[in-house]
Every structure is written in C-alpha cells, then in structure tokens.
Amino acid sequence: xxxxxxxxxxxxxxxxxxxxxxxxxxxxxxxxxxxxxxxxxxxxxxxxxxxxxxxxxxxxxxxxxxxxxxxxxxxxxxxxxxxxxxxxxxxxxxxxxxxxxxxxxxxxxxxxxxxxxxxxxxxxxxxxxxxxxxxxxxxxxxxxxxxxxxxxxxxxxxxxxxxxxxxxxxxxxxxxxxxxxxxxxxxxxxxxxxxxxxxxxxxxxxxxxxxxxxxxxxxxxxxxxxxxxxxxxx
Amino acid sequence: xxxxxxxxxxxxxxxxxxxxxxxxxxxxxxxxxxxxxxxxxxxxxxxxxxxxxxxxxxxxxxxxxxxxxxxxxxxxxxxxxxxxxxxxxxxxxxxxxxxxxxxxxxxxxxxxxxxxxxxxxxxxxxxxxxxxxxxxxxxxxxxxxxxxxxxxxxxxxxxxxxxxxxxxxxxxxxxxxxxxxxxxxxxxxxxxxxxxxxxxxxxxxxxxxxxxxxxxxxxxxxxxxxxxxxxxxxxxxxxxxxxxxxxxxxxxxxxxxxxxxxxxxxxxxxxxxxxxxxxxxxxxxxxxxxxxxxxxxxxxxxxxxxxxxxxxxxxxxxxxxxxxxxxxxxxxxxxxxxxxxxxxxxxxxxxxxxxxxxxxxxxxxxxxxxxxxxxxxxxxxxxxxxxxxxxxxxxxxxxxxxxxxxxxxxxxxxxxxxxxxxxxxxxxxxxxxxxxxxxxxxxxxxxxxxxxxxxxxxxxxxxxxxxxxxxxxxxxxxxxxxxxxxxxxxxxxxxxxxxxxxxxxxxxxxxxxxxxxxxxxxxxxxxxxxxxxxxxxxxxxxxxxxxxxxxxxxxxxxxxxxxxxxxxxxxxxxxxxxxxxxxxxxxxxxxxxxxxxxxxxxxxxxxxxxxxxxxxxxxxxxxxxxxxx
Numbered sequence: 007x008x009x010x011x012x013x014x015x016x017x018x019x020x021x022x023x024x025x026x027x028x029x030x031x032x033x034x035x036x037x038x039x040x041x042x043x044x045x046x047x048x049x050x051x052x053x054x055x056x057x058x059x060x061x062x063x064x065x066x067x068x069x070x071x072x073x074x075x076x077x078x079x080x081x082x083x084x085x086x087x088x089x090x091x092x093x094x095x096x097x098x099x100x101x102x103x104x105x106x107x108x109x110x111x112x113x114x115x116x117x118x119x120x121x122x123x124x125x126x127x128x129x130x131x132x133x134x135x136x137x138x139x140x141x142x143x144x145x146x147x148x149x150x151x152x153x154x155x156x157x158x159x160x161x162x163x164x165x166x167x168x169x170x171x172x173x174x175x176x177x178x179x180x181x182x183x184x185x186x187x188x189x190x191x192x193x194x195x196x197x198x199x200x201x202x203x204x205x206x207x208x209x210x211x212x213x214x215x216x217x218x219x220x221x222x223x224x225x226x227x228x229x230x231x232x233x234x235x236x237x238x239x240x
Numbered sequence: 241x242x243x244x245x246x247x248x249x250x251x252x253x254x255x256x257x258x259x260x261x262x263x264x265x266x267x268x269x270x271x272x273x274x275x276x277x278x279x280x281x282x283x284x285x286x287x288x289x290x291x292x293x294x295x296x297x298x299x300x301x302x303x304x305x306x307x308x309x310x311x312x313x314x315x316x317x318x319x320x321x322x323x324x325x326x327x328x329x330x331x332x333x334x335x336x337x338x339x340x341x342x343x344x345x346x347x348x349x350x351x352x353x354x355x356x357x358x359x360x361x362x363x364x365x366x367x368x369x370x371x372x373x374x375x376x377x378x379x380x381x382x383x384x385x386x387x388x389x390x391x392x393x394x395x396x397x398x399x400x401x402x403x404x405x406x407x408x409x410x411x412x413x414x415x416x417x418x419x420x421x422x423x424x425x426x427x428x429x430x431x432x433x434x435x436x437x438x439x440x441x442x443x444x445x446x447x448x449x450x451x452x453x454x455x456x457x458x459x460x461x462x463x464x465x466x467x468x469x470x471x472x473x474x475x476x477x478x479x480x481x482x483x484x485x486x487x488x489x490x491x492x493x494x495x496x497x498x499x500x501x502x503x504x505x506x507x508x509x510x511x512x513x514x515x516x517x518x519x520x521x522x523x524x525x526x527x528x529x530x531x532x533x534x535x536x537x538x539x540x541x542x543x544x545x546x547x548x549x550x551x552x553x554x555x556x557x558x559x560x561x562x563x564x565x566x567x568x569x570x571x572x573x574x575x576x577x578x579x580x581x582x583x584x585x586x587x588x589x590x591x592x593x594x595x596x597x598x599x600x601x602x603x604x605x606x607x608x609x610x611x612x613x614x615x616x617x618x619x620x621x622x623x624x625x626x627x628x629x630x631x632x633x634x635x636x637x638x639x640x641x642x643x644x645x646x647x648x649x650x651x652x653x654x655x656x657x658x659x660x661x662x663x664x665x666x667x668x669x670x671x672x673x674x675x676x677x678x679x680x681x682x683x684x685x686x687x688x689x690x691x692x693x694x695x696x697x698x699x700x701x702x703x704x705x706x707x708x709x710x711x712x713x714x715x716x717x718x719x720x721x722x723x724x725x726x727x728x729x730x731x732x733x734x735x736x737x738x739x740x741x742x743x744x745x746x747x748x749x750x751x752x753x754x755x756x757x758x759x760x761x762x763x764x765x766x767x768x769x770x771x772x773x774x775x776x777x778x779x780x781x782x783x784x785x786x787x788x789x790x791x792x793x794x795x796x797x798x799x800x801x802x803x804x805x806x807x808x809x810x811x812x813x814x815x816x817x818x819x820x821x822x823x824x825x826x827x828x829x830x831x832x833x834x835x836x837x838x839x840x841x842x843x844x845x846x847x848x849x850x851x852x853x854x855x856x857x858x859x860x861x862x863x864x865x866x867x868x869x
Contacts, residue, residue, distance in 0.1 A: 055423060081425035093420040095413045097527075105406060106413045107424045157425050 007066070008033050008161055008192045009054075009085070014063035016053045023049050024216045027063070031161065031194055036187050038207035038224075039196040040238055046216040047196035048090050051163045055087045056080050067161070068114075084112050086159030090166050090196075094146045094153075096139030100130055103138055103149055107156035115160035116189040123152040126182055144175035151182065161192040168202045180205050200238055212237045242376035251495030252488065253384035253453075256391040257446040259487035261464060262471040263398060263480050264442030270415040270478035271435045274326065275653060277782075278341040279443050280465030281348040286314045286444025287456045288356050291363045294451065300367035311445040318440030322433050325829060330432075332836040335599055339789040340832040342782060345461060346825030352458045354819070363451030383452050390449070394442075395484045402480065411435055415478055466664065466778060470509055473657040474516050476526020485524060507668040510661040514646070517658045521650045543726075543796050545718050558707055565696035573695040574767070575811055580702035581763045583803040584709050586787040588756035590799030591713050593788055595722060596749040597729030598648070601656040602663025603757055603784050605643070606636035608776020609666065610758025611765035615683040625689035629762055636758020637751060639666065644750030648743055651732075663781055670773040682772035686765050702763050709756055710800060716752070717796060725749050790831060792838025801840050 007030050014027035024046050031037045041047050053061045056077040065073045072080045081087065095103050104120060111117050124131030127148040133141065138149060147167060154162060167183070168176045183206045187193060197203040203210060203224075210227050212220040214237045220227065227234065265279045293306030321344065329337055369383040402408035414421045414431055422428045447460070471490050475482025490509055497505040522528045546554065564576055589603045613635030617628040643662040650658055670677045677683065692698050716722050727735035728742040736742050765771050774780065783806070791802025809827065813820035835842040 057419060057423065077419075077422040078425050078427045081423060087423050089420065089423065093417055095416050095420070097416060098409065098413055102409045102412075105409045106421060106426070108406075109425050153424065 008068065010066040011054065012064040014053055014061065016049055016058045017060040024053060027218055029211045029218060029221060031192055034190055034192055036193045036195065036207045038203035038210040039194060039213060040200065040203060040210055041213040042198060045213045047213055048165055051087060051165050051196060054163060055085065081157060082109060084115055084160040086154040086157055086162040088150050088154045088162060088164045092146045092150045094138035094149055097137060099135045099137055100149060101134050103153050104156050107153040109157040112158045112160060115158050116191060117158055118155045123155060126185055127152055144171050147171060159191065164193060164195040166196055168197065168199050176202060242378045246375060246378040246380055247495050248492065249380055249384060249388060251492040253387040255487040255491035256387040257450050258467060258471055258491055259391050259484050260394060260446030261443045262468045262483040262487055264439035265468055266472050266478055266480065266483050268436055268439035271411055272432050274337040276341050277338055277465065278344040279468060280461035281345045282314055282318060282440045282443040283447035283464050284352060284461040285348060286310055286447030287450055287460060288352055289313055290448030290451055291361050291456050294364050303364060303367050307448040310448045311441050314444030315437045315441035319433055319437050322436040328833050329836060336789060336832060336836060339786060340829055342786060343825040343828030346821040349458060349461065350819050350822035358458065360455035360457045362455050366452045395480065398480050469657055469660060470513050473523055473654065474513050476523025477653065479525035482523055482525030507665050510664045513661045514658060517650060517654060518646055521654055561703055562700065565699060570695045573699045577699045577702040577767050579804055579807045580706040581760050581767060582807045583706045583800050584760035585757055585784055586799040586803035587710050587713055588753045588760065589784045590788045592749055592753035594793050595717050596725050596746055598746060599656050601660035602781050604776045604780035605663035605666045606640050606754035606757040607761035607780065609639045610636040610761030611771040611775045612670065613758065614762045614765040615686055615771045618686050619683055625692065632762040633755050633758030636761060637755040640751045640754020644747050644754065648746040648750055663776060663778065667773055667776050670776060680773065682770050684770045686769050688766045698767065705759065705763060709759060714796065786828065790838055792841030795838065795840040795844060798838050798840035802838065805839060
C-alpha cells in the first residue's frame with residue numbers, strides 16, 4: 007500500500023473532529039474522499055500532513071510510520087499536499103511560487119520541471135512573472151497544484167480541486183489529474199462533486215461527521231444509491 | 241546654505257545605522273511575527289563587542305575585521321537565543337514573545353555593565369576615514385560620507401538577497417504564510433533561525449558601525465529601539481525599502497527639527513509617525529494585512545464571573561491585605577501602597593488589552609497624565625486633596641479620549657505603535673515644556689492632606705481604590721458593554737454585522753482604561769510627593785505590559801496577580817542586589833517558557849485538569865492557524 011491511515015482521531019481545542027478514520031491508497035491509484043461541507047475531509051488531509059497539532063492514530067506512507075513527524079519531513083518523504091483555500095503566495099510571481107515548492111528528485115516518483123508543468127498548465131507558462139495575487143481563481147488552483155508537483159511527490163492529497171471553478175477550467179483540471187495519474191502519481195482527492203470524482207477516481211470513501219461510512223470502487227458506490235443519497239446529496 | 245547641506249549629510253549618515261537596525265527588525269517581524277524588543281540590545285552588544293575587538297586588533301584590517309567579527313559574534317548569540325528561547329514560544333499568545341525579548345533586554349543591560357563597566361567608552365576612529373572634508377567652510381567627517389554610501393549599498397545587497405536567492409524567496413513566502421511553506425517541505429525551524437540570525441547581524445552591524453561616531457554606553461538600546469519602532473512603522477512592517485526611506489526621513493527630521501523647532505524637536509518624529517499611521521495605517525511602503533490573526537485559545541477557558549465562594553475568598557484576601565498596617569512598618573506600607581497603585585494601573589491596561597484586544601504600548605501616558613493633573617491642580621490651583629483626586633484623573637481621561645479616537649482606527653501592531661507614539665509625544669511635552677511641567681526636574685512637594693497623610697491611612701486609601709476599580713472593571717467585563725467589547729475583540733466584522741458600533745465601543749474602552757490609569761497616576765503622585773516625565777515614559781508602559789502578560793493575558797484576574805508579583809519582586813530585588821535587572825529578566829524569561837499562559841492562566845489550567853481529564857495533547861499549544869473545517 008502507498009498510504010495507510012488507521013484510527014485517526016483529531017481535535018481542535020476541546021472539539022473532537024475525526025473519529026477513527028481509516029483508509030488505504032494503492033500504488034498509482036486515484037482515491038476520492040467524498041463528503042459534504044464540514045464532514046471532515048480537509049481536517050483528514052491536514053492531519054495526515056501534520057498540520058493539526060492534536061492528532062492520534064497511525065499513518066503509514068510507503069511503509070514508514072509518519073504519524074509523529076513534523077509537516078516538512080512528511081512532505082519531504084514525497085507526500086504532497088494541495089490545500090483547499092489554494093494559499094498562493096500573492097506577493098510572489100508564478101516562478102517564485104514554484105521555487106518555494108521545489109525539492110530534489112525522487113527515485114520512485116516522476117520528476118517535474120518548470121517546462122513540464124508549463125506544458126501541463128499552459129496558462130501558467132504565459133504569466134511566469136505575474137504575482138500570484140493578480141491571477142484568477144482557476145489560474146491560482148493550477149498554480150497550487152503545480153507548486154506541489156515541484157516537490158516531486160509520489161502521492162498528492164488534493165483538497166477540493168474543482169471548488170469554485172468554471173466548467174471549462176474543471177475540464178482542464180480533470181485532464182491534468184489524469185496526466186498526473188498516467189505519470190505514476192498516486193492521488194487522494196477530496197470532493198463534494200460526485201460527477202467530478204467519477205471522472206478521475208478508481209475508488210471512493212465517504213466521510214460523514216468525522217467518520218468513514220463507506221469504502222469501495224466507483225461501481226460499488228453506483229450500485230448503492232441509498233448511500234449516495236444519504237451522505238452526498240444536498 | 242552650506243550649513244544646511246552639511247546638516248542634511250549628517251542626517252543621512254545617521255540614517256545608515258538606523259536603517260540597518262530597522263531592516264533587521266522588519267525582516268524578523270515579517271517571518272516570525274515576533275516584535276523583537278531585544279533588537280536594541282543586540283545593537284548595543286554589537287557596539288560593545290566591536291569596541292573590544294577594534295581595541296585589541298591592530299591596523300586597518302583589525303578595525304574593519306573587528307566590526308564584521310563583532311556583528312557575526314552577535315548573530316551567533318542571536319541564533320542561540322532563537323533556538324533556546326524563541327523556538328519554545330512561537331505558538332504562545334501574541335505579545336508573549338515581546339515579554340520574553342523584554343526579559344532578555346533587561347538581562348543584557350545588566351550584563352553589559354558587568355562586563356564593560358558603567359562608563360561611556362569612546363572607540364577608535366575608522367582607519368582611512370579619520371579626517372574631515374571641507375565643504376564651503378564647513379567640515380564633514382569623511383566617516384559620515386562612508387556611512388552615506390554604505391546605506392544604499394546594504395539596501396542593494398538586501399534587495400538582491402531577497403529577490404535573487406532561493407532563501408530570499410522562501411523568506412518572502414514565509415512572511416505571507418509560514419504554514420504553507422512548511423506544507424511544501426521547507427523546514428520552518430531553520431528558516432526562522434536563519435532569518436533571526438540575519439536580522440540580528442544587521443542590528444549588531446548597525447551598533448558596531450556607530451563606535452567611531454558615538455560613545456558606547458549601556459542605555460543605547462532603549463534609545464535606538466524606540467526610534468527603530470518608529471522607522472519600521474513609518475516605512476511599513478516587512479518592507480526593506482520602506483525601512484530605508486523612513487530611516488532617512490526620521491534622521492533628517494532629527495537633524496533639522498533641532499534647528500527649526502528646538503522646543504519640540506523630540507515630538508516632531510512622533511508627530512510625523514502619528515500622521516503617517518492615520519493616513520496610511522500600514523506605513524508608507526507596507527501592505528494592508530490580509531486577514532486579522534485568530535485570537536488564540538480564548539475558547540478553551542470561557543470567562544465567567546466569580547462564584548460566591550470565590551467572592552468570599554477574594555473578600556478574605558482583601559481583609560487580610562487591609563490588616564497589613566497592624567504589623568508592618570512604614571516602609572512596608574509604602575511598598576504596599578505602591579503595589580496597590582500598580583494593581584490599578586495593570587487592571588486598566590488589562591481591560592484594554594485582554595477584554596478589548598487592544599494592546600497599548602503607551603499606557604503610561606494616561607497614568608502620567610493623571611499624575612500631572614494632580615500636580616497642576618494642587619500646586620497651581622491649590623485645591624485640596626479630595627478635589628484633586630476626583631478631578632486629576634480627568635486629564636488622563638481627556639488624553640485617552642483624544643488619542644484613543646485615532647488609535648482605535650488601527651489594530652494589532654500598528655495600534656500598539658500609534659499608542660507608543662502618542663505616549664512619547666506626551667512624554668516629550670512633559671520633558672521639554674519646562675515652564676509648565678518643570679521638565680526633567682518635575683514638580684515637587686505634593687503631599688496628601690492630613691486625613692491621608694500617615695502611611696497606614698494612605699495605604700488603606702490606595703487599597704480601597706484598587707479594590708473598587710478592580711471590582712468595577714470586572715463588573716464591566718460581564719456587562720452588556722463588556723460582551724460587546726469582547727465581540728469586537730474576537731471579530732470586528734461579525735460584531736459589526738450584528739449592529740455593534742465597533743469603533744465607538746473600542747474608543748469607550750480606551751477612555752475607560754485611560755481614566756482608570758489616571759486614577760492610579762493621581763495616587764502615585766501623592767505617594768511619591770512629586771511627578772516626573774518618567775511617570776509617563778516608555779519603561780513604565782512596558783512595566784504595565786509585563787504585569788498583564790505575567791499574570792496571564794487570557795484570564796480575567798491575571799492583571800491583579802501579575803502586578804503584585806512583578807512589583808513586589810521588582811522592589812525587593814532593587815533593595816537586595818545591584819543586578820536586579822539581570823535577575824528580573826531571567827525570571828521573566830523563565831515564566832514565559834515554563835508558564836506560557838501566565839501565572840493565573842497556569843493555575844486555572846491546573847484547576848481544570850483536576851476537574852476532568854483534558855483531551856489528548858495540550859490545547860494551549862494548538863496552532864493558531866487551525867480552524868475547524
């Protein structure tokens with residue numbers, strides 16, 4: 007297994023947010039983490055990369071226990087994280103944003119260069135020197151993904167990549183994610199949009215109120231409209 | 241004409257050191273969000289070590305090598321301080337780091353005297369720059385010309401460093417969002433340490449380069465730190481170019497102010513700063529802060545009024561305190577009165593800072609205004625004590641009303657700096673308007689009326705007023721006004737959305753706090769029998785901050801305990817040892833590291849632990865950027 011999460015519990019101050027979360031991601035797999043707003047998707051990702059201080063449980067990445075490591079060490083193992091709110095460095099240019107993400111080559115992961123990323127996201131190549139603050143939401147979303155790929159991750163946590171984007175940009179995003187998959191990057195993508203998730207994912211987990219309540223292939227999920235209606239529809 | 245040109249060049253030369261120190265402070269604040277009060281101390285150590293090295297090492301290489309070595313040595317000290325002290329407290333409540341670096345400053349002030357002695361030290365002239373150049377009959381030291389060139393050169397080097405190196409890009413990224421930088425695999429710890437080292441290096445270099453111009457002495461730190469705060473705020477926090485422009489502006493204001501307005505030369509700089517902050521609250525070259533930082537940890541221990549048992553305990557404590565005259569001598573009673581007065585002062589700042597979320601760096605202004613109010617009423621109008629006590633604090637009230645109106649337009653560090661500027665303006669007036677205030681000599685001979693003249697009676701008076709003030713402010717915390725004020729503290733936007741006029745509420749709180757401080761100052765004037773400009777000086781403002789933070793900024797009653805502990809310790813140490821600052825500074829740093837929630841905060845946490853097993857992990861160290869998804 008590429009990534010295994012077992013018995014993950016997280017707290018914000020006195021509030022208990024995640025309850026015994028567990029899931030797995032295989033080598034080269036794209037796995038969707040589905041759930042409504044506030045279900046705990048982002049907290050799960052933030053806990054995996056160590057951005058939530060109060061967490062317990064066991065997180066194994068490529069056979070190594072990373073549960074207690076600080077954020078930058080987890081990321082340097084090759085576990086990339088693309089946050090939901092994009093968090094572009096608005097004062098830095100596109101190239102400088104990419105520079106922040108740059109990490110050395112990794113033997114078991116595709117190597118991304120600026121040129122390769124500009125080919126993947128042609129819009130970015132046209133605005134290399136533009137400050138991040140003067141880009142559209144879609145362009146910023148592409149930049150966050152490109153920035154994380156500069157770290158040559160073998161697995162990427164993508165937090166709601168389609169949120170707030172126009173249909174045309176979402177299409178580009180689907181293409182980009184499928185290209186990443188083809189290159190051999192394993193992906194966990196959190197989504198509220200089942201349609202988007204179906205286009206890219208091999209398997210899905212559903213999270214509701216901080217608990218995993220379903221896990222299976224996309225076909226298995228489609229065979230259970232009751233689950234879909236109970237946990238995903240609005 | 242030539243005279244003015246020379247004056248201008250002298251100003252430019254002074255700007256060089258100021259720029260070095262200010263850019264260092266700005267860089268450190270940008271990345272670590274620490275307002276490094278010890279920056280002046282690093283500047284001072286830089287000057288002292290450079291003095292020693294340039295005396296020992298001979299020749300031109302010895303001099304310039306000594307300067308650079310001194311800056312490097314201090315940078316190394318900075319690295320140790322960052323790793324041992326600051327790393328432990330990055331996630332402590334905001335301003336707590338200020339307390340730690342203040343403790344460090346205190347220690348350095350004593351250590352410097354211990355090592356180099358109390359006398360001014362005059363360093364070597366710079367080899368190659370010993371002479372002066374004749375300019376239409378006026379002399380310009382050639383070293384000044386060197387400094388004039390050096391400033392822009394350093395600016396250029398820093399610019400290249402930040403624009404053209406990976407380190408610079410990482411630092412700029414971390415200035416904006418340091419957790420995201422970590423989430424991209426960058427080791428924050430070393431980034432912070434290296435930034436701190438560079439900032440301290442610049443400060444120490446600024447100090448070392450001063451030795452051919454000025455004598456080295458043990459009060460350099462406080463003088464420069466105030467000026468550097470001003471420069472950084474005028475230029476905009478985090479902007480190197482801004483620091484340069486502001487350093488030139490401030491130095492020229494100093495150079496020409498003394499010619500044009502000799503009476504108000506000190507005020508001029510602070511006046512300009514106040515105007516800049518009101519017109520451009522984020523400084524000339526700064527950027528408006530994207531989003532206000534979350535108030536850390538306040539939800540963990542919700543505030544509540546005292547239970548009836550706790551009220552009885554507080555009353556019992558008051559009764560015990562009131563029995564002090566039964567067994568204590570006059571000296572102890574005077575100390576007791578002073579502590580009671582400082583409880584009033586600390587409680588008033590606590591109201592503004594903890595309840596209102598407005599950390600004032602110049603709260604002593606209103607304390608001092610209250611004291612001067614008494615002096616004017618009693619000495620000039622000859623009014624009796626009881627009338628003076630009732631009217632004197634009004635001066636503090638008026639000062640707070642005027643300054644507070646402008647100050648509450650800002651928030652965070654900028655609020656702190658504007659209040660500091662206002663306090664310095666008031667201090668300058670008291671210091672320079674000799675005809676009215678007596679200047680440095682102060683106003684003497686204020687004695688209480690006979691009904692309060694004996695030490696025990698005055699003690700009872702001070703204790704009674706302190707108790708009344710504390711109870712009144714506490715009641716206000718749990719009144720509708722207090723709820724509204726706390727709402728503006730937690731989120732201005734949300735409170736305005738439910739119809740609270742945030743600025744008016746904050747202004748009211750400012751006036752209440754200022755008036756209360758004025759009451760403390762009024763009593764203080766009678767206790768000491770005199771008033772001096774120091775009664776509204778920056779060190780008194782810092783004392784108040786320390787008392788609140790020491791007690792616990794997130795607690796309701798921390799200020800009372802903080803004031804008692806700090807003041808008692810301070811007085812006792814001064815009477816026991818010549819190295820009181822060293823011990824006090826060490827004590828403050830220890831408290832910061834061991835009890836990051838303050839004394840009362842720690843007690844509350846222990847009490848809660850005993851009540852129920854707390855959730856795993858320690859809530860007080862929860863990262864401030866966390867928000868429930």
